[in-house]
Amino acid sequence: MTETNKREHEHDCLEQVIDGVVELGDNQSKVSVGDIQNKIGQRSFGPFLFVPAIIEISPVGGIPGVPSMLALIVALFAIQMLFGRHHFWMPGFLAHRSVSGQKLEKGLNKIRPVVRWLDKVSNKRLDWATSNSFLRVIAVLCVVLATSVPPLELLPFASTAPFSAICLFGLGITTRDGAAIVLGLIVTVGAFVLAGMGLIG
Template identity: 40%
Template sequence: MSESTEPENLEDVVGGLESLGEENGEVSLGDALDAFGHRSFSPLLIVLPLVEISPLGGIPGFPTVLATIIALIALQLLVGRDHVWLPDVIENRKVDGRKLAKGMHKLDKAAAWIDNHIGDRLDWMLKGVWPRIAAHVILLLCLSVPPLEFLPFASSVPMIAVACIGLALLVRDGLLLLGAMVLGGGSMIFALNTLLSGSGSG
């Protein structure tokens, strides 16, 4: 994706990242923003949670760092910013381009399947206050991540919900958004129980 192109579905996101990896030895978050357009909140709300779901999510402290970045993006969505802003120290973080392209290539078929089964449902949930309600839910999900780090890969549950919310906003699927928020509510209850159980045993 040589020019800034607003993605319309998951295939666009995966294909765009794959192209970036093929064209560059290293790819930064800033490169992705340039490729997708700084007005594209949804791709970051999909990609960053997927990074946490990967084996990197098992690194102590890494899920909380990602949750902090995602919360910053959600806060900007909440206040109505028209483009994504991230500190230079975050934008300039780089990954190996070949590894990125290889990883995205493995997702091609899954992305195509998902795109064929979602979209254009309950579109009224993507209007008015609903995107900001979704941003509130994302912020709460990010808050639930730190206590879940005490359990192996448990923080992936709220991150899956965040990725689904980002995907719903991208393809304008209100039914998926509703399901993602229900999943998010369940993960927050799980996080609260985990926190209370930990404090009770201590």
């Protein structure tokens, strides 16, 4: 394997991204949003969508207020993605928000087998779904999905629906798997229906 191919393989490995965040939780009593951003680095749009989503889907997402905070992060990155930024900016008040390192480490370790499985089944396919032009469509959808989270947080586990779609978008972008993005589109429809029910209720 050449050095270039090795770097590309590492770039596409979601478990390694999660490992980095778990390491933060293992070494620090408190892990801030800025710490996680620095650990991910300026990889691509995908991990900046995938990591907040997988954190929300993990047991950490059950902490009150965390889903809305993660939704704000997703919306912020998605807007910057929409305008073609390559270096993401985050306001200080958000970068300094933190969660327990122990809870983060335990929560992500519980969901690690899922991330490992996603890595195994992901393949580069349906190139049109990972094209730069379609990324803008995904960015808009992620902003809309993120705005649906705060009202859904009033319903147990309901905010997992929009974050599942965001997770699939992040997975598809990171691994260049258009099938994951198409599946994310299907989940998005379900999330919008659930959000509509939540708002009506």
